[in-house]
Amino acid sequence: MIMLNHPFEEATAIIEELEIHGHQAYFVGGCVRDLLLNRSIGDIDIATSAKPQAVQEIFQKVIPVGIDHGTVIVRHNKQSYEVTTFRIDGSYSDKRHPDDVQFIQTIDQDLKRRDFTINALAMDKDGSIIDLFNGRDDIKHKLIRTVGNGYERFTEDALRIIRALRFSSQLGFVIEDKTLDNIKQVQHQIKDLAVERIANEIVKLFAGDFVNLGIDYLKQTNVYKHLPIMIEYPYIVERIPAPIKPLHSFAEIIALFHHVESEVSIQEWIRQWKCSNKTRIEALQLADALTYYRKYGLDNWLVYSLHHDYYNGFIRLQNLLLPCPSKISRHEIDSIEDQLCIQTKKDLALDGNDIHQLFPNTKKGPWVGHLLDRIEKEVVFDNVTNEKLMIKEWINWNPPEID
């Protein structure tokens, strides 16, 4: 029996409420695994014999997110808990979602449909564990093993293939031989997956504390040959510098891949992996900063051009690519940032209108923007003081080419 502290203590109220209404309920999946591993707990998932309708009636604040699959979110003390009815899944003709699910009355069959033994654990409100597939032994021996027939588990949902690699990267676990063989047998089914689901797992894989183990599996199983872009450019993965340190976003991963193979543009990565605009902006900034650094090193312009939020990502990437004594520190970047006399172009002491007044008989045109770009660079590099008079004097000495 395990003593349950935060955040299980708060969630116990949900289980108790379900039990008061005559239902069974357990903590399940990743939260139990992470509790046994002494890792920080993410989402708390609860499995119950109560049907979704009953769950909705018992609790006041509910969000019916996936009623067809038996899932209701219950809000309690400002937290969300996924409460899912015990179920077995029907066939998976699209290899993504079960065609139908059947609600059942006992937890045993529900645990049997789950992906890995370490994820097929349930725990009651008193901390007693139900472990039908020796998940605790596998946790002890640091093993990832499918529940039952691996071929079937992976065919039901090919995302589990990438999940296996991701768990090895997060936990430092080895994939058990039979499970590894099954992955090799079914990996071509990855092509049927929605790319957003794959990206979600790849981000976690590259962020894992044991990322090099995850990448080794990615290579060893050939799984990467079924991923967008890497299908066409398989050598990209081979070229990732080893060993690497964990990366924190998909944009950082794209920027790294782009750095090792510049033939594939950032836009193409974004398009094929269906990334968000936020990822696009971050990846473009990081890639530009890496390219700039390679040519000019760390200077005012690099720090000025890179958004503050991406400094750490840039450092992570750059330090993967640099030999030890040259590594960049956050302190170095921060002290350059502190000395910058402008933060954006808008901070320049002179604008387009001022320039026109200096050249009264000229037409407006792109030359104004070009001149402002040059002034911006001079100011950022501290070659010109950011004062109207000083900038005007600089323009006198460096007149624009008016088109």
Ligand SMILES: Nc1ccn([C@@H]2O[C@H](COP(=O)(O)OP(=O)(O)OP(=O)(O)O)[C@@H](O)[C@H]2O)c(=O)n1
């Ligand atoms: N393709 C999947 C996805 C999930 N699960 C089951 O559903 C649980 C919850 O899934 P999820 O929240 O995606 O992952 P976790 O295991 O909780 O891990 P994490 O929270 O770290 O993502 C898993 O533990 C596993 O029992 C599964 O069997 N097959």
